[in-house]
Amino acid sequence: MSELFNLESEIVDRVLKIPDAFREFSVPISVAKRIFGLDEALRSRLLDLGLPHRGTARDTHFDPLDLENIGTFLRLPALHWSAMRLWSRSLAKPRSRQQHPTCQVKLRWKCPAPGHSGECHFSISPEFKRALGIVSLVGKKSITLDAVIENRAHDFGLALDPVIREAGTLIYHRLPPELIDDTGFLREHRLADCRSATGHLVHIANRSGLNSRPAWGLFMAGPYPVIHAWPEIEQAGAWVPADPFFLATLQQWDVLSGTDWPLSRAPQGVLWRLGVKGGLNFHIVYHGQGGASISLIARWQE
Numbered sequence: 001m002s003e004l005f006n007l008e009s010e011i012v013d014r015v016l017k018i019p020d021a022f023r024e025f026s027v028p029i030s031v032a033k034r035i036f037g038l039d040e041a042l043r044s045r046l047l048d049l050g051l052p053h054r055g056t057a058r059d060t061h062f063d064p065l066d067l068e069n070i071g072t073f074l075r076l077p078a079l080h081w082s083a084m085r086l087w088s089r090s091l092a093k094p095r096s097r098q099q100h101p102t103c104q105v106k107l108r109w110k111c112p113a114p115g116h117s118g119e120c121h122f123s124i125s126p127e128f129k130r131a132l133g134i135v136s137l138v139g140k141k142s143i144t145l146d147a148v149i150e151n152r153a154h155d156f157g158l159a160l161d162p163v164i165r166e167a168g169t170l171i172y173h174r175l176p177p178e179l180i181d182d183t184g185f186l187r188e189h190r191l192a193d194c195r196s197a198t199g200h201l202v203h204i205a206n207r208s209g210l211n212s213r214p215a216w217g218l219f220m221a222g223p224y225p226v227i228h229a230w231p232e233i234e235q236a237g238a239w240v241p242a243d244p245f246f247l248a249t250l251q252q253w254d255v256l257s258g259t260d261w262p263l264s265r266a267p268q269g270v271l272w273r274l275g276v277k278g279g280l281n282f283h284i285v286y287h288g289q290g291g292a293s294i295s296l297i298a299r300w301q302e
């Protein structure tokens with residue numbers, strides 16, 4: 001058996017742990033190739049291994065999250081893998097020596113399903129509204145926000161060991177919304193994304209005597225911030241981010257140095273906290289009951 005075959009069968013085994021009911025099967029072959037890097041030979045090998053799909057041999061459809069997870073794991077030349085490199089570059093170079101570097105974030109939204117009947121109704125999520133004091137999106141297509149980012153160096157040292165050990169048992173896998181708060185799924189399969197890992201690791205931290213809470217906000221990855229969740233731990237009266245699962249994941253992907261970023265070190269100068277809560281399953285901008293398509297662009301003030 002070749003190493004490649006082993007990797008491909010490992011990721012298909014992981015993907016198969018996600019119940020079929022949570023799949024969308026919205027990605028046709030052409031998009032799988034162009035956006036997710038799934039060429040014909042790989043597609044055929046993954047289908048032989050049991051990759052979930054719908055349709056006929058000529059008109060096969062796949063689930064976008066499955067393809068994203070496969071692309072990241074196999075490092076396919078796809079958009080998502082390039083994004084990971086941006087994330088680590090943002091971490092590797094703390095932006096400035098300012099205590100609170102500032103940055104403007106432009107948030108745009110649009111219809112996720114153009115051509116539907118009736119008008120589009122956009123609204124901002126209650127959490128985002130509370131965090132930023134935004135009243136209404138009516139008549140707007142974008143808003144610009146002033147981000148305030150904590151940029152303080154901190155290392156938790158040995159106190160974080162129980163959390164780091166537990167984070168080491170988890171495997172990063174983007175999950176469908178239905179599984180984000182499913183602790184049974186996490187304990188059984190050890191697959192977690194930042195949101196479900198955060199809930200779990202906060203629990204572990206609190207059990208080991210630390211005072212911890214879940215936080216969510218934006219990870220300021222270069223010019224393209226992404227929504228992220230991370231545990232925070234109280235240190236001398238201040239809440240400090242602790243994100244060993246995310247750091248370990250970037251190190252496993254070989255995009256972040258373990259020497260520069262030991263897992264006990266607080267991510268610095270890259271996190272904009274917008275809220276504090278569990279069950280981190282929501283959209284920033286809603287389109288009716290579902291999520292709108294959004295894009296975020298950051299401009300730093302050096």
Ligand SMILES: [Zn+2]
Binds near residue numbers: 112113119120287
């Ligand atoms: Zn619409």
